[in-house]
Amino acid sequence: MQLLSSRRFRAAAAGVAVLGLFLTGCTSSEPEFSYQPPAQVDGDFPADTVTAMQDAVANALAASGASGAVVGVWAPWSGSWVAGVGTQDPGAGAEITTDMAFRVSDMTRLMTCDVLYGLADEGIVGLDDPVPDHVSGVPDLTDITLLDLCNSTSGLGSSEAIAQAAWKTTPERVWAPLELASYGLGAPRATPHTTYTNSDAGYLLLGLALERASGMTASELISAYVTRPLALSNTSLPSPAPAAPSTGPVMDGHYLTPVEGGYDCAAPVDITTLSSSTGFTDSGVVSTIDDLGRYMQAEAAQVLRTKKEPNRFGSPLPQAPDAPSWFQATGGALLVGSMIGQSGWTPGYQTSAFSDPATGFTVAVVLNDSTTGGTTAMHLAWELAALASKAPAAEGQTAPDFGLPFTAEQYHQEIANAALPCVAPPEG
Secondary structure (H helix, E strand, C coil): CHHHHHHHHHHHHHCCCCCCEEECCCCCCCCCEEECCCCCCCCECCHHHHHHHHHHHHHHHHHHCCCEEEEEEEECCCEEEEEEEEECCCCCCCECCCCCEEECCCHHHHHHHHHHHHHHHCCCCCCCCEHHHCCCCCHHHCCCEHHHHHHCCCCCCCCHHHHHHHHHHCCCCCCCHHHHHHHHHCCCCCCCCCCCCCCHHHHHHHHHHHHHHHCCCHHHHHHHHHHCCCCCCCCECCCCCCECCCCCCECCCEEEEEECCEEEEEEEEECCCECHHHCHHHHCCEECHHHHHHHHHHHHCCCCCCCCCCCCCCCCEECCCCCCCCEEEECCEEEECCEEEEEEEECCEEEEEEECCCCCCEEEEEECECCCCCHHHHHHHHHHHHHHHCCCCCCCCCCCCCCCCCCHHHHHHHHHHCCCCECCCCCC
């Protein structure tokens, strides 16, 4: 337990660092290191780039049924664009602002794996520990390791298909992680170790295992190993008590009600108040756009690691059997060309963020409606990335050799093609 106490001390000290990561050991034998984000040009993108990105967001809002979005795009050599777009509700709702908090959905998976690697680097758990060593009630997972859970190579299924109906009707319900994971445990399984499977159940089990191995709660672990070291003051895994994402400004979350022929886009259902246990260590974290961009930039560069081996993102697998060769997954992340990130949904929100570790180029987006799952947010992030990657270098700067394996036009059309049909509900 001395290692845990030491880590908590270092993380608490790091919480005062606003611009960088400073982890200082409590004895002279512990290593010191610091993180400074890549230098960012102080200025906006060219006007034509901003106009194209605004059009991209408008297209995504119309296609997804969302009324608002918060986006952030950072190209260190060219400029940045951080904006709130649209309103809280259709029509005359309050304007979306960039300081609003939201649920980050599957970005939580990255943080849960950060904790796993942090505990492994300190010798508290082993990456190859069998799951039943730390979680009771899963004796059939003796061949599945903690690393399998992080890499989504456990073969386990997903719980969301069964649980999402209950999330909508009883958002205040507090779930036990193993109860929620049981739906995925009971689903058909894929071949383990060699196939990527999008399994929320795996990250729920991983969170439980890390709690039991460390003696800390998942909220405490994410604070100690992720948010405090990176000075993410607006990011946390909240307590399970039903609540909005923050006590400060909040982006309201919604979903649309199906009606004959499509969806009632004029009357979204508010689901802003929700128990974080709905997502726990799979999708329960809340954040803001500036925090999310800062986190993703640091995460892609793996600055939280105290040991560089094994390479967390070194052995990716195809994200799906029919996925393009540039779309892979491992380590809790999706790998898109050279960019590392995640994308997904939780009731009320869909979120996506990616960053290039070599250049610091970063994009993050959130939409305030989860009806289309995480696909719209992911494709919007890719479209924005493609647009911003073409922006010229600012005066005195040199653009790096950075490119993406797709075009903005490609994903603008993908989003439009998948647009939800909005129809008026039947009268009476």
